[in-house]
Amino acid sequence: MKELPLFPVTTVGSWPRSVPLLRAQRQKQRGQLSQPDFAKLADAAVQEVLRRQEAAGVDFVTDGEQRRDNFYSFVTEKLAGVQLMTLAQMLEVVEDKAGFERILETLDVPAYAISNPTCIGPVKRLSPLALDEYLYTRSQTDRPIKVTLPGPYLLTRAMWVKEVAQKVYPSKEDLGEDVVKILKAEIQELIQAGADFIQLDEPVLTELVFTSGQTRTFMCAALSARADPTEELEFAVSLLNRVLEGAEAVRTGLHICRGNWSQKESTLLSGSYFPLVPYLNRINVRQLVLEYATPRAGELAALLGSENIRAEKELGLGVVNPRTPRIEPAETIVGRVKEALQYLPSRQIFLNPDCGFGTFSNRPMNSDEVAEAKLKTMVEAAAILRQEAAAIAY
Amino acid sequence: MSSNVSGTSQQEFKWKARVSWLAGDRSTAYTRNNSFLIEKQASFKEKDPSPSAIEYLLGALGGDIAAGFNAVAPRFGVSIDALEISLSGQLNNSLALLGVIGESGHPGLETIEGRIYISAEAEEAVIEQVWRSVQARSPLLNTLKRCVDLNFSLVITM
Numbered sequence: 268m269k270e271l272p273l274f275p276v277t278t279v280g281s282w283p284r285s286v287p288l289l290r291a292q293r294q295k296q297r298g299q300l301s302q303p304d305f306a307k308l309a310d311a312a313v314q315e316v317l318r319r320q321e322a323a324g325v326d327f328v329t330d331g332e333q334r335r336d337n338f339y340s341f342v343t344e345k346l347a348g349v350q351l352m353t354l355a356q357m358l359e360v361v362e363d364k365a366g367f368e369r370i371l372e373t374l375d376v377p378a379y380a381i382s383n384p385t386c387i388g389p390v391k392r393l394s395p396l397a398l399d400e401y402l403y404t405r406s407q408t409d410r411p412i413k414v415t416l417p418g419p420y421l422l423t424r425a426m427w428v429k430e431v432a433q434k435v436y437p438s439k440e441d442l443g444e445d446v447v448k449i450l451k452a453e454i455q456e457l458i459q460a461g462a463d464f465i466q467l468d469e470p471v472l473t474e475l476v477f478t479s480g481q482t483r484t485f486m487c488a489a490l491s492a493r494a495d496p497t498e499e500l501e502f503a504v505s506l507l508n509r510v511l512e513g514a515e516a517v518r519t520g521l522h523i524c525r526g527n528w529s530q531k532e533s534t535l536l537s538g539s540y541f542p543l544v545p546y547l548n549r550i551n552v553r554q555l556v557l558e559y560a561t562p563r564a565g566e567l568a569a570l571l572g573s574e575n576i577r578a579e580k581e582l583g584l585g586v587v588n589p590r591t592p593r594i595e596p597a598e599t600i601v602g603r604v605k606e607a608l609q610y611l612p613s614r615q616i617f618l619n620p621d622c623g624f625g626t627f628s629n630r631p632m633n634s635d636e637v638a639e640a641k642l643k644t645m646v647e648a649a650a651i652l653r654q655e656a657a658a659i660a661y
Numbered sequence: 662m663s664s665n666v667s668g669t670s671q672q673e674f675k676w677k678a679r680v681s682w683l684a685g686d687r688s689t690a691y692t693r694n695n696s697f698l699i700e701k702q703a704s705f706k707e708k709d710p711s712p713s714a715i716e717y718l719l720g721a722l723g724g725d726i727a728a729g730f731n732a733v734a735p736r737f738g739v740s741i742d743a744l745e746i747s748l749s750g751q752l753n754n755s756l757a758l759l760g761v762i763g764e765s766g767h768p769g770l771e772t773i774e775g776r777i778y779i780s781a782e783a784e785e786a787v788i789e790q791v792w793r794s795v796q797a798r799s800p801l802l803n804t805l806k807r808c809v810d811l812n813f814s815l816v817i818t819m
Contacts, residue, residue, distance in 0.1 A: 290782065355745065365707040379780070380780070629819040
């Protein structure tokens with residue numbers, strides 16, 4: 268990979284899908300459209316997303332997760348022993364139906380619109396999760412590529428619908444063993460294929476620390492909550508570190524946010540990363556891809572007060588909110604980065620949005636145009652910062 | 662005109678339910694060849710084992726709307742992929758229901774709010790037309806709107 272500029276600009280992964288692509292995805296799920304026919308449409312969509320990122324001047328591009336229905340349930344068709352269940356179907360099997368209702372109300376979504384990959388048998392990899400996506404993207408761009416994967420804790424929590432999974436795995440921990448094997452193999456194949464950046468998505472981690480005693484918000488976390496978040500966080504650290512073993516050759520990232528399902532900020536989680544710091548310190552990942560564009564994320568000091576994080580991690584600094592139509596001025600972004608520069612050297616800071624622009628394919632947070640404009644303002648900010656850095660060096 | 666029950670025209674048809682008190686707050690309703698358990702007038706506890714009368718009313722309203730979409734949509738050439746109705750109702754004064762002395766107001770439903778989530782391969786304007794037609798022919802909507810503040814919104818999803 269060629270040398271990166273300072274303050275590389277990237278995305279968190281997803282990009283809004285076009286209406287024809289969404290229709291095609293639905294038809295594929297219903298068996299009315301073949302995989303090759305879907306792939307043709309998705310290939311064209313990926314090309315368009317790449318074109319937009321390149322036009323904006325993004326340094327690390329993604330395929331916009333155009334082939335996925337959401338950031339984690341897409342694994343279903345690539346794994347044996349996993350079935351996609353809508354929440355409407357899950358309502359039939361879960362005991363705490365009233366709890367589910369509270370979540371749906373908070374999210375303002377119908378139960379049919381959210382699908383969960385649910386473990387129904389021994390989980391094994393039938394085909395690569397993201398390798399094919401990467402190889403296609405590689406064939407379409409010469410820019411460095413970020414590949415996103417659902418993290419092992421997210422997948423284990425999502426797949427573990429106790430009422431169904433316990434027939435196969437005695438415990439969530441046993442299921443986690445197979446999830447680790449699958450992700451580890453995937454990461455190694457991506458490294459072999461030349462992926463530049465592999466990001467693991469673990470949004471559920473924030474829920475563990477921010478929803479104590481409150482309505483839960485992320486679907487998968489509703490299913491098997493333990494009373495003690497500390498135990499869950501230890502479990503997450505252990506899964507992540509095992510998946511990351513042998514991945515030192517590639518830039519790895521861990522994305523943690525507070526939800527990306529609604530444009531109503533009040534329905535999303537709030538709180539600084541501070542309670543997660545003791546755990547983030549121990550996760551062997553190179554970059555923390557975090558949201559910092561809204562006050563809900565708290566102060567940078569809460570995270571960067573940690574000497575270990577300052578010394579060992581890069582920060583993917585969230586500087587634009589993917590859910591708002593307003594384009595953040597480049598000067599505001601520059602100001603935010605300068606705050607981070609009080610703690611970190613410039614080579615450790617990347618710029619990205621707080622989250623994807625289309626985490627759930629049927630619930631995009633913005634239009635293509637707004638998303639592209641947000642990328643451009645980040646690129647503009649990066650250019651200002653690079654100029655200032657060059658002037659200081661000179 | 663065809664008759665639903667021997668000797669009764671559709672115009673004269675009456676729907677019937679027989680409700681037998683079991684014990685405590687529990688009753689069973691018998692309707693045609695069906696039966697269902699009702700527990701309490703209104704339950705404030707999630708763990709109560711059966712639906713309460715108010716929840717039956719909300720569920721019935723949602724079922725009425727869903728069946729209405731199913732009946733009306735084909736007339737507009739709309740094929741429904743998925744449909745879900747989320748409802749919530751609020752009493753004028755819950756304390757009046759509990760019999761708290763000195764409370765003003767009444768225990769009747771003051772408002773019912775509903776979100777209708779629909780996924781269908783059709784233009785938004787056509788789906789909205791379907792929804793207007795559903796409202797026009799819904800027995801329960803047309804009953805309740807005369808006494809309760811109904812507030813429904815249509816959410817079209819992909």
